[in-house]
Amino acid sequence: MNSIKSHSYEVYLEELAEASLRQHVAKSNYSKIFVLVDENTKKYCLPLLQEKMRDEVPVHGIFEIESGEENKHIQTCMLVWEWLSDQGADRKSLLINLGGGVLTDLGGFVASTFKRGIDFINIPTTLLSMVDASVGGKTGVDLGVLKNQIGVINQPQMVLVIPEFLATLDQRQRTSGFAEMLKHGLIKDEAYWKSLREIDDYGNAATIQKSISIKNEVVTEDPTEQNIRKILNFGHTLGHAIESYFLENSNKKSLLHGEAIAVGMILEGYLSHKLTGLSGLSLQEIKETFLKYFHKVEFDQEDITAIVELLKYDKKNSHGDINFVLLQSIGRAVTDIKVPENLFAESFAYYKES
Missing domain, CATH: 3.40.50.1970 (Rossmann fold)
Incomplete structure (x- = not known):
């Protein structure tokens, strides 16, 4: 290889x-x-x-x-x-x-x-x-x-x-890594996304090599994250805030990184549907795929308020603005999107829908 x-x-x-x-x-x-x-x-x-x-x-x-x-x-x-x-x-x-x-x-x-x-x-x-x-x-x-x-x-x-x-590794750890692989398809390669949705052995060497190659292509073009490398952060703005919130609250069971960004990708998929043209059909496909592999996380209003507050510490922020990576379609991401605050509550409501 x-x-x-x-x-x-x-x-x-x-x-x-x-x-x-x-x-x-x-x-x-x-x-x-x-x-x-x-x-x-x-x-x-x-x-x-x-x-x-x-x-x-x-x-x-x-x-x-x-x-x-x-x-x-x-x-x-x-x-x-x-x-x-x-x-x-x-x-x-x-x-x-x-x-x-x-x-x-x-x-x-x-x-x-x-x-x-x-x-x-x-x-x-x-x-x-x-x-x-x-x-x-x-x-x-x-x-x-x-x-x-x-x-x-x-x-x-x-x-x-x-x-x-x-x-x-146990199955939970392996599935956590699979979230990043799915992300690579969402931001850069629709065909890879579709192949992953049907795969059972996502830890095989060929699939690992494909994911590394996609990330490497992005990083090589933009090593210091000035432009296109930002697309690797899809799902991570809300996902990191969720991960941090669950880590700091002793009454919550901590989430693995992949588990948190799986939620983040559904939430930011909803924001993409509202702001950057992601179709409703693609949004539903994203939600169904992640909920197939990851258990739904429970959020109450207090949780959501605290998670949104944590967004102001995100590394991608600039000049006081919270910058999101969103999808125009599966396989095509856009960067530096400002999100109206009212849409955060809507995105969590969409996530919680059965």
Whole structure:
């Protein structure tokens, strides 16, 4: 399976990933190699990685952080920075990030800022991180419950996608990643969207490669998110606010990222129908598809008010305006759309309809 070239690095899949890692380490003369894991990837993924690396990738140290979005903050970075310093890491060291999007985002940020930047390699272990965090160079952490407020865009040396890791996930985690794949079809490729609606094995290598390729095409055209890259945020303006709200409320069951943006894509699909020409038939298709894979989330009026209030912290905002990515049709997205506030309540009402 061919690699996917993204700016200064490549995404390697399956057997090519293993060979590329060994070749890169052999020629790079790193002073020390470190691996960042969480308790899950240490138990389920690290042994497989060590088996694949054999003795050709000598690891100096392994550091474990706690999994979960609630640990994606600067205090966790402090622990990793201090550990790297204690281990004698220098500017010729390498950090391998083995985990889902939380870990690769945080690990990339740690590497990008330690001693003004050391090399890092991302090995995503969840479907979500394979199809989303694998491309684009976004690194960072949350500020309280506000997602990804602190960070930099910095590219890894390479990304290694090994689908065998997906066998370690439960069904809920796999389905969470599927939401981003569906998004790629909605914003860029109607035929891909239609194929995904009928698929059972959405964790196969060919489908993963297709999603990575779609995101990579967008990112390559606009690496710093000035124009077209913004379309990748479809469903995320309301979706991130929903995710943050459920994370900060102890009486609510936290939502996985894909679960939150699945709701966001239905809501923003409704806004698209009202504002940018998405047909009623396409809107119904979007809603039916996401509710086929994701349980409906309950919202009361207090929830909705608080979620709308969180929108003002969205990273895409400019000059006090909340900017949305909406759809003109399936496969065609538009950016920087201002939404009248009364439509938020309407969109939630549409979502709650049976």
